[in-house]
Amino acid sequence: MEKSEIGILISRADRKVIRRFRALIEKEPIKVIKEPTAGSIMVTAKDFLDVAFCLGEVLVTEALVEYEDTKGYGLIIGDEPEKALVLAFIDAVYKSKNESLKKKLETILLKTKTTIEEKDKLERAVISKTRVNFEIMAKR
Amino acid sequence: MGYEAVKGGHEAIENACRLFVYERVKNVKTPIKVEQIKDELYLLVDRVMSEASLYAPQLAALAIKQAAGDCFEAVFLLRAYRTTLPRLGYSLPIDTRNMRVIRRISAAFKEIPGGQILGPTSDYTLRLLDFTLFNENKKTINKFINEFLSELDLDVEEFPMNFPKIVDILRNEGLLVENFEGDRTFSDITKQPIIFPAKRCEVLQAMSRGETGGLLLLAYSNMRGYGDIHPTIGELRVGYVPVYIKENLLSGEVISIGEIKVTEAEIIAKFEKQEGKPSFTLGYGLCFGHNEIKAISMAVLDRAMQSKNPQMISENQEFVLAHIDGVESMGFCNHYKLPHYVTFQSDLDRLRKAQKEYKERHK
Numbered sequence: 001m002e003k004s005e006i007g008i009l010i011s012r013a014d015r016k017v018i019r020r021f022r023a024l025i026e027k028e029p030i031k032v033i034k035e036p037t038a039g040s041i042m043v044t045a046k047d048f049l050d051v052a053f054c055l056g057e058v059l060v061t062e063a064l065v066e067y068e069d070t071k072g073y074g075l076i077i078g079d080e081p082e083k084a085l086v087l088a089f090i091d092a093v094y095k096s097k098n099e100s101l102k103k104k105l106e107t108i109l110l111k112t113k114t115t116i117e118e119k120d121k122l123e124r125a126v127i128s129k130t131r132v133n134f135e136i137m138a139k140r
Numbered sequence: 141m142g143y144e145a146v147k148g149g150h151e152a153i154e155n156a157c158r159l160f161v162y163e164r165v166k167n168v169k170t171p172i173k174v175e176q177i178k179d180e181l182y183l184l185v186d187r188v189m190s191e192a193s194l195y196a197p198q199l200a201a202l203a204i205k206q207a208a209g210d211c212f213e214a215v216f217l218l219r220a221y222r223t224t225l226p227r228l229g230y231s232l233p234i235d236t237r238n239m240r241v242i243r244r245i246s247a248a249f250k251e252i253p254g255g256q257i258l259g260p261t262s263d264y265t266l267r268l269l270d271f272t273l274f275n276e277n278k279k280t281i282n283k284f285i286n287e288f289l290s291e292l293d294l295d296v297e298e299f300p301m302n303f304p305k306i307v308d309i310l311r312n313e314g315l316l317v318e319n320f321e322g323d324r325t326f327s328d329i330t331k332q333p334i335i336f337p338a339k340r341c342e343v344l345q346a347m348s349r350g351e352t353g354g355l356l357l358l359a360y361s362n363m364r365g366y367g368d369i370h371p372t373i374g375e376l377r378v379g380y381v382p383v384y385i386k387e388n389l390l391s392g393e394v395i396s397i398g399e400i401k402v403t404e405a406e407i408i409a410k411f412e413k414q415e416g417k418p419s420f421t422l423g424y425g426l427c428f429g430h431n432e433i434k435a436i437s438m439a440v441l442d443r444a445m446q447s448k449n450p451q452m453i454s455e456n457q458e459f460v461l462a463h464i465d466g467v468e469s470m471g472f473c474n475h476y477k478l479p480h481y482v483t484f485q486s487d488l489d490r491l492r493k494a495q496k497e498y499k500e501r502h503k
Contacts, residue, residue, distance in 0.1 A: 004394050008382055011398030040194070040225040041397065042328060043383055046233040047424040048307050048406060049320045053341035054328045055234070055348050056189075056428050058383065058400060059196035062228060073390050075228070077383065077398030079198065095391070120240070124296040126289075127242055130258040131299075134250055 001109060003094060010087050011076055012119075013112050020108055021086040028101070030089060033071065034064035036081030067092035164208045177201035186401065186429020187211065191466050192218035193330075193349035194225075195400050195428050212470040215351075219467050232384045232394065236404050236426070239379040241303050243430075247373040248408055254303040259378060260430075306375040307406050307422065317412060317419040336458045343445060343461065347438040348427050351466030358464070359437035362444045362454035369443045371407040371423065378403045378430050403427055405435035409443045421446065 010018075040057040047053065063074040063084040072092025074084040090109075093101050165171070178185055178201035188200040192215045200218055207213035243259025246252045258264075272280075310316050323339040334342045347355060362369060380399040387395050405425035411418045423443025425435035440454075447455040454460060463469065 004384065004396055007396035008399060011396075038225060039228040040222065041228055041231050041383070041385060042330075043195070043231045043400065044233045044326075045236075045426055047340075047344060047426075048311075048316075048422050049318075049324075049340070049424075051320065051324050051340045051344075052233050052326050053344040053348075054230075054330070055345070055402070055426060056193040056195060057222060057225070057227070057330075058231075058398075059194060059199065059225065060228060060397060064389070071390055073387055073395075075385065075387065075395070075397050077400065078196070091390075091395075121294060121296055122289075122292070123240075123242070124299050124301075125292045125294050127257060127259055128296055128299040129292070130243075132256040132258060 001106065001113065006090060006109060007076060007087060009109060009112050009116065010083050010090070011078070011080075012116050013083075014115075017108065017112050017115075018082055018086055021089070021105070022082065024101075024104060024108075025086065025089050028067060028089075030092075031066040032063070032085070033066055034062065036061045036063040036074075036084040038079060041075075063088040065089055065092055068096045068098060070096040160208070172205060174198065174201045174205055177204050183430060184211065186431055187352055187434075188214045188218060190428040190431055190434060191215040191349060191351055192222060193428075194218050194222040212351075212466055216467050216470065229385060229388070231397075232386060234381045234383060234400075234402070236377065236381055236402070237305060238302060239377060239381045239402075239404075240301075240399070241377055241379040243378040244303055244375065245373070245377075246306050246375050248375075249306065252306060252375075253309070254300045257303075303377070305406075310374070310408070310420065315420050317421050334461060336461075338457060338461060343442065343457065344424065344426070344438075346461045347425070347441060347464065350434070350438070350464035351469065352431060352434045352437070354464040354466065354469065355437040355441060356433055358454045358460055359440040359444075362440055362452065367444050367447075367452045367454050369409040369421075369423070369440065369447075371409050371440050371443065373436065374406045374408040374422070376403070376405045376432060376436065378432070401429055403429065403431050403435040405432070405439040407436070407439040407443060 039060055039062055041060050042057050043055045044052050045055045058077055059079060061076055061078065061080045061084040063081070065072045065074070065085065065088040067089065070092050072088040072090070072095065074086065074088030074091060076083045076087055090105055093105055096102075178197050181201070181204065182197075184204060185197050185200045188203060188211060189195050189197065191211075192200065192203075194200075196218070199221060200214065203214035203217040203221075204211075207217060241257060241259075243261060244254070244257045246256065307316065311318070320340070325339060326341055327339060329342050329345050334346065338346070361367065363371070378401070380401050382396050382399045384394050384396050387393050403426070407423040407425075409421045409423055411420050413419075421443060423439035423441070423446075425438030425440075425442065427434050427438065441460055444452070444454040445457045445460060450456050
């Protein structure tokens with residue numbers, strides 16, 4: 001799994017999944033360096049001329065933790081202190097040498113990915129019902 | 141005649157604030173939950189977030205409740221809250237090509253790669269009041285959802301994950317104006333005020349946080365004939381785009397932080413000659429949430445303001461950008477309700493003096 005995609009997974013994960021991560025965290029010697037704090041990120045975009053501009057800010061929650069002398073950073077859209085901590089924890093574990101814990105995390109992440117893909121499949125099925133099939137009304 | 145400044149009214153003001161809350165709750169049997177506003181009035185929530193320039197659905201719903209449904213007031217509340225947040229940085233530019241599309245249409249082409257996806261829209265409803273909603277409850281909702289989902293074909297393999305952009309097709313055929321002679325440099329109007337003529341990024345930022353009605357009014361003037369850009373919607377898409385940042389605190393990695401819902405409109409306008417070659421011109425609109433009127437109006441105004449020889453109001457960059465911010469315009473309008481006793485006394489003085497002079501002249 002691409003590490004850069006983990007943020008989206010956690011962001012879309014439901015509370016049950018987050019509780020599973022929390023259960024793992026609670027067993028580990030985690031030091032919270034920065035408690036989850038609200039802030040904003042300015043979202044930028046590019047127009048058709050490739051000119052970058054500011055679209056507007058998004059509410060985010062930021063957290064910083066330390067695990068086995070490795071720092072981990074969590075930043076997530078929304079007022080989501082729990083998810084920010086989970087992300088920071090995942091980041092620290094991915095950067096640490098603890099391969100067995102990394103594997104455990106990956107198992108939950110992959111399961112989360114499958115659940116979200118199922119959700120997306122349902123959404124696509126709903127949306128695909130609105131795809132237009134044009135009929136030719138009269139031949140010239 | 142002298143005049144006096146006044147102070148006071150403290151108690152009356154406090155009571156008026158409490159009365160505003162009382163008016164909202166006095167007949168309430170079951171208070172609306174913020175979650176309900178977020179889910180059921182999602183288009184209003186989207187509009188508030190977009191105009192406040194802060195993507196935060198939960199807080200936008202809260203603002204709507206607190207403002208008793210007054211959209212301007214809700215936007216003001218959320219915009220004010222925005223100023224209390226520490227700015228942690230800038231995202232990498234979002235790419236709408238990666239959008240998880242829920243709606244995507246083109247008025248320019250019938251057949252588009254991936255197809256026309258109507259998505260959730262009220263465009264084709266008959267605009268007849270649905271009286272059954274008076275009795276909507278959990279049971280009727282479940283019945284509707286079960287019926288709706290039971291007809292689903294979950295075999296969606298051939299349904300694209302992402303959709304190509306129409307402008308890319310036109311671009312590949314060499315039909316679009318590609319040159320941009322203006323200032324491409326990046327800046328942020330929340331950090332530095334606009335100095336006219338505004339840079340392209342400032343124009344787009346100001347419009348993306350503009351008030352929907354204000355944008356529509358100016359764009360509508362152009363559509364009706366006070367302007368001549370003749371827009372066609374090349375593509376209108378709504379959906380969720382991932383947001384990435386470069387995390388500079390620890391490792392400098394690119395990380396995703398979630399996704400946001402946006403509406404994007406690209407309008408194709410009349411063609412112009414670029415270095416002798418006739419090409420289509422474009423207008424661009426992008427805003428938070430699902431707000432098609434705003435994105436289309438933004439795109440029309442974007443194109444209108446690119447006019448080489450601005451004649452109409454909608455083509456005048458300074459006029460458009462100075463009048464589209466909802467918080468500014470409602471604030472200015474509202475300030476007239478504040479005491480103007482001193483300035484009005486001055487007006488009275490001048491009028492009485494003028495009348496006295498008039499009487500003396502006409503004795």
